[in-house]
Amino acid sequence: MNASSTRERVCQSIADREERLLETLERLVAAKSVTGNEPVGQRVMLAEFDRLGLAVDTWEPDPEALADHPGYFRTSSYDEHGYEGRENAVATVPGAGDGPTLALSGHIDVVPADPESAWEGDPWTLRRDGDRVYGRGVSDMKGGLAAMLLVVETLQAEGIELAGDLYVQSTIEEEAGGVGGVLSALERGYVPDAAIVPEPFGLPNVGIASAGVMFFDVAVPGKKAHAAWGHQGVSAFDKACLVNRALGDLNDDRQARIDFPPAYGADPDLEGHVTNINVGVVEGGDWPASVPAEVTLKGRVGWPPGESRADVREEIEGTIAAAAADDEWLAENPPTVEWVGWNAAPHEVPRDADIVATVERNAERICGDAGTYVGGNAALDERFFQRYYDVPVVTAGPYGPNLHGVDEYTTVTSLLETAQTLACSAIGYCGVAE
Missing domain, CATH: 3.30.70.360 (Alpha-Beta Plaits)
Known part of the structure; x- marks a missing residue:
């Protein structure tokens, strides 16, 4: 079977799993994992990793081990909550060949939903209205995490083995700076050849920078x-x-x-x-x-x-x-x-990096429209990959026009397109084992 038909099969399989995507997102939204209280959200992620039969590594960040890193600073969430019990989680999908390694990385923490009384419904209960879904974190970025999980499930169901390893990361405290999250994961040894972070930048736009x-x-x-x-x-x-x-x-x-x-x-x-x-x-x-x-x-x-x-x-x-x-x-x-x-510090990814072209090509094909390069107006976890480990990283995620706001929402269509883009990009970048 050629690459084009494999991508088409995967995209259709993801579309057929819409209810699975929403069921996972519903559980993630219900977990009130405001920065500092990430364990309630990580329990959902760990249950999903277990359901998928993935080997998982969990650990608490060590601020003393990170203190000399040029990307380190003492975060407000560490001052308020410490790191005890606030574990990161990385599941590894082993590659069946010698292809490059790819990380799909997302953060489990969300900002508070205050004032909750201003929301049309309970911010911690997923609410659907047509193509829109509402709830704290649906776009930033539990929708991206649900899409990442759906990618793994779909590849398994379709019997597709990647040639390179796939890291599926759920990290803490991005909203406070990400030091105990992505930086800690990289220092633990999870340094891929490239990475994709499904923050809500609105595919087919591709994020290549942060502020x-x-x-x-x-x-x-x-x-x-x-x-x-x-x-x-x-x-x-x-x-x-x-x-x-x-x-x-x-x-x-x-x-x-x-x-x-x-x-x-x-x-x-x-x-x-x-x-x-x-x-x-x-x-x-x-x-x-x-x-x-x-x-x-x-x-x-x-x-x-x-x-x-x-x-x-x-x-x-x-x-x-x-x-x-x-x-x-x-x-x-x-x-x-x-x-x-x-x-x-800010970061910028070279436009000619393989992962940029791979994600851009798949996003535009799946969304049926041309995107643009975006980024540089907000700080992101992506900086840790690019600035300090020379790992090219792109931001590719769902529609999210009012992230952090009242009645945060995204669309089911953009969540499915995110999962399809991630899956096709993983296939294109890591390769498929013979």
């Missing part, structure tokens, strides 16, 4: 005084506004001069906004009748491939220092900048 993301705190000092003698004090809030204005000006300047077309390949509205500086939290003061002595601005900077983390830090710190130098109080009492939490 750098860093969090920072700016402590802006003032001088405390009773409000009745406020002229004797210095409002840290007023001074923080000066710093915030300078960051806003820097943001406008960066957005005017930094471009990365894949970041708006699937969303033209992002053109001109491929980098961003956002102050999301302001903390300070202790009493309405007191001039605040300190205000802290908590911010995030995101940027596409093209700058290093050191470059971005230097620009932000220099902007804050320049703003302080122009103010009499801040010149003598300068703000301090601390880089905390998220510390992810």
Whole structure:
């Protein structure tokens, strides 16, 4: 049987297993695996791996072993929950030849569904309305995990043995940075020749990049005084506004001069906004009748491939220092900048990598439409593969227009197309054993 007829048979077999896909997704959605509580979701994945007869490796991340890695940072989920009991899981489908190894990698954690009262239904119960399915994680990315499982089941049912090994990964804490997840899996030895991550980038679009993301705190000092003698004090809030204005000006300047077309390949509205500086939290003061002595601005900077983390830090710190130098109080009492939490570098995959061409070709054939290269506006686990292990990786997943939002949804059609694309790409990349 030739390759074309094998792909057609697999695609039809996947389409015939629509109910199996939705049954698996229903169980995954019901598992409230918000970051930090991944074990409830991993139990579903482990049960599926067992049903498929796969050999599985599970382990808790070891932060001490990861601490010297250039991609490591201490995540908020580790600070809050630790890693005890939060296991990663990798199932291996052994190849029957000497073909290259491929990883299908997905994260089991999801963001909270708050406010749950705003959802039309229970966010932890899969709800179908025509072609749409709703529930927390249906697109980001339990739909992708369900598609990965369906790929393995279909290849087994059709008696197709890949020539190379297939790693099927379910990892933790992607939403907090992925350090204890994909990075831990790579350090454990699961380094494939290529990888596909079915994040909701909307096939036939193919993701080839991710953004750098860093969090920072700016402590802006003032001088405390009773409000009745406020002229004797210095409002840290007023001074923080000066710093915030300078960051806003820097943001406008960066957005005017930094471009990365894949970041708006699937969303033209992002053109001109491929980098961003956002102050999301302001903390300070202790009493309405007191001039605040300190205000802290908590911010995030995101940027596409093209700058290093050191470059971005230097620009932000220099902007804050320049703003302080122009103010009499801040010149003598300068703000301090601390880089905390998220510390992810961007990545970009060469367009000519074999896995890029393989996924692109299969996605366009299956979806019946031309896609585009996308990515570079959000941080992704994919960076660990490409930046630190030279493993080409693509993002290829379902439709997901409101991931992280209320009434998160995707479509059954796009989930089936995701499974079909993953299966055909595995066949094309790993080869089929004779």
